[in-house]
Amino acid sequence: GAGVSQSPSNKVTEKGKDVELRCDPISGHTALYWYRQSLGQGLEFLIYFQGNSAPDKSGLPSDRFSAERTGGSVSTLTIQRTQQEDSAVYLCASSLGYRAGEKLFFGSGTQLSVL
Amino acid sequence: TQLLEQSPQFLSIQEGENLTVYCNSSSVFSSLQWYRQEPGEGPVLLVTVVTGGEVKKLKRLTFQFGDARKDSSLHITAAQPGDTGLYLCAGARKTSYDKVIFGPGTSLSVIP
Numbered sequence: 001g002a003g004v005s006q007s008p009s010n011k012v013t014e015k016g017k018d019v020e021l022r023c024d025p026i027s028g029h030t031a032l033y034w035y036r037q038s039l040g041q042g043l044e045f046l047i048y049f050q051g052n053s054a055p056d057k058s059g060l061p062s063d064r065f066s067a068e069r070t071g072g073s074v075s076t077l078t079i080q081r082t083q084q085e086d087s088a089v090y091l092c093a094s095s096l097g098y099r100a101g102e103k104l105f106f107g108s109g110t111q112l113s114v115l
Numbered sequence: 116t117q118l119l120e121q122s123p124q125f126l127s128i129q130e131g132e133n134l135t136v137y138c139n140s141s142s143v144f145s146s147l148q149w150y151r152q153e154p155g156e157g158p159v160l161l162v163t164v165v166t167g168g169e170v171k172k173l174k175r176l177t178f179q180f181g182d183a184r185k186d187s188s189l190h191i192t193a194a195q196p197g198d199t200g201l202y203l204c205a206g207a208r209k210t211s212y213d214k215v216i217f218g219p220g221t222s223l224s225v226i227p
Binding site: 004033035040041042043044045048050055056059091093098099100101103104106107108109 | 121145146148150155156157158159160165203205208209211212213215216217218220222
């Protein structure tokens with residue numbers, strides 16, 4: 001595809017339910033990032049992938065959050081037993097390589113609302 | 116604790132005015148980037164600076180990287196309503212294989 005694609009664009013769920021958020025990066029991009037953004041705020045780093053491996057998981061807020069990337073392409077962020085404080089926009093980005101200063105290409109995000 | 120701080124948090128100015136926003140850290144960064152984000156969209160890269168003291172210009176926008184590579188500034192000349200958005204600085208501390216962290220952003224509103 002032409003850009004980073006995220007689905008769904010909006011997700012409304014009930015407290016306690018599990019949700020899966022999907023990210024399709026730009027073809028050939030080896031690095032993939034997940035961020036969380038609350039209304040009007042900056043981006044909170046969650047996790048990033050080099051290929052299929054995630055060398056830094058320190059940004060995940062709790063053990064209810066997990067992420068995987070298969071085949072060096074699609075990534076899924078899973079939130080188990082969702083809580084109201086999980087409500088936010090979840091943004092995915094990809095970059096061609098791993099050098100500092102590589103351009104990050106962002107998707108439009110998934111707006112998660114936990115009722 | 117934020118590794119990257121930005122100021123001001125909010126800025127509302129009249130069209131045609133000049134402004135500067137700042138990005139500061141106590142850590143050294145190998146590169147700093149500035150992104151602009153509009154509502155409902157992901158951030159879009161404006162510029163990357165990698166050399167201490169570096170100055171880059173993009174039309175009416177001027178970006179500077181501090182000599183010690185701990186801070187950066189974005190100056191906009193003669194702001195236009197189209198400049199309205201959330202301005203985010205982002206950095207990586209290592210030269211490769213490192214996460215990119217973002218500051219909290221400066222929300223700019225340019226009033227016609």
